[in-house]
Amino acid sequence: MSSAMGSPTNVFWHECAVGKGERQKLVNQQGCVVWITGLSGSGKSTLACSLNRELHSRGKLSYVLDGDNVRHGLNKNLGFSPEDRTENIRRVGEVSKLFADAGLICIASLISPYRKDRDACRALMTDANFIEAMLLSVFMNIPLEVCERRDTKGLYKLARAGKIKGFTGIDDPYEPPLNCEIKIEQKNGVCPTPCDMAAQVVSYLDGNGFLRA
Ligand SMILES: Nc1ncnc2c1ncn2[C@@H]1O[C@H](COP(=O)(O)OS(=O)(=O)O)[C@@H](OP(=O)(O)O)[C@H]1O
Numbered sequence: 001m002s003s004a005m006g007s008p009t010n011v012f013w014h015e016c017a018v019g020k021g022e023r024q025k026l027v028n029q030q031g032c033v034v035w036i037t038g039l040s041g042s043g044k045s046t047l048a049c050s051l052n053r054e055l056h057s058r059g060k061l062s063y064v065l066d067g068d069n070v071r072h073g074l075n076k077n078l079g080f081s082p083e084d085r086t087e088n089i090r091r092v093g094e095v096s097k098l099f100a101d102a103g104l105i106c107i108a109s110l111i112s113p114y115r116k117d118r119d120a121c122r123a124l125m126t127d128a129n130f131i132e133a134m135l136l137s138v139f140m141n142i143p144l145e146v147c148e149r150r151d152t153k154g155l156y157k158l159a160r161a162g163k164i165k166g167f168t169g170i171d172d173p174y175e176p177p178l179n180c181e182i183k184i185e186q187k188n189g190v191c192p193t194p195c196d197m198a199a200q201v202v203s204y205l206d207g208n209g210f211l212r213a
């Protein structure tokens with residue numbers, strides 16, 4: 001029997017013979033999670049895809065979990081209420097953790113607007129010995145005006161017209177991270193190119209030993 005909420009009862013952890021270290025040796029990289037957070041239209045998916053491509057070209061195995069895509073399957077029963085967003089982020093956090101444990105560089109790209117949800121994810125990713133942080137947070141620090149001007153999906157327009165309620169940045173909050181490893185920002189009003197954004201993350205991964213076993 002298991003409880004409806006919280007920790008399961010009468011369920012036991014089963015350890016497998018092949019561990020994370022061995023898997024990492026096989027793929028010559030460190031399993032980790034690159035968590036990209038920011039407003040709709042800030043460039044999360046663009047960075048995720050560009051990073052995925054750059055890592056692939058270097059022979060590194062990565063996989064993108066994009067909020068929009070995951071909401072078509074695993075999370076299709078979730079909407080945008082604060083509770084549903086929390087559950088969305090919790091589930092993607094748990095899946096990302098499994099991917100990282102498998103040895104992959106998991107690129108999670110979600111608005112993830114609330115600090116407490118992102119903090120919960122970070123806590124989840126700290127390994128059992130609290131030695132090695134597995135999660136790097138990337139904050140797309142792109143002004144709302146720029147995101148709104150892009151409005152590729154026309155959602156800001158609908159939100160401004162009151163046709164979508166609880167839209168992040170308009171009538172639902174986005175709480176900027178206080179503790180991100182990487183910040184993507186405009187310089188003199190110009191956004192770095194997708195290649196440059198990916199290079200910034202790759203440089204962090206390389207410099208911190210994630211691209212070798
Ligand atoms: N109310 C509201 N607020 C914000 N975004 C909305 C909303 N309704 C739909 N969308 C679309 O859903 C995409 C965000 O999904 P996420 O899973 O990343 O959101 S969250 O992390 O759970 O907040 C987001 O995609 P991106 O533009 O790629 O960020 C939007 O296209």
Ligand SMILES: Nc1ncnc2c1ncn2[C@@H]1O[C@H](COP(=O)(O)OP(=O)(O)O)[C@@H](O)[C@H]1O
Binds near residue numbers: 047
């Ligand atoms: N660095 C960039 N420079 C210029 N345009 C960008 C950049 N990143 C994203 N864009 C454009 O902005 C729009 C939104 O990007 P997207 O990656 O879909 O954002 P998000 O996933 O955060 O909603 C797209 O049209 C994309 O081509």
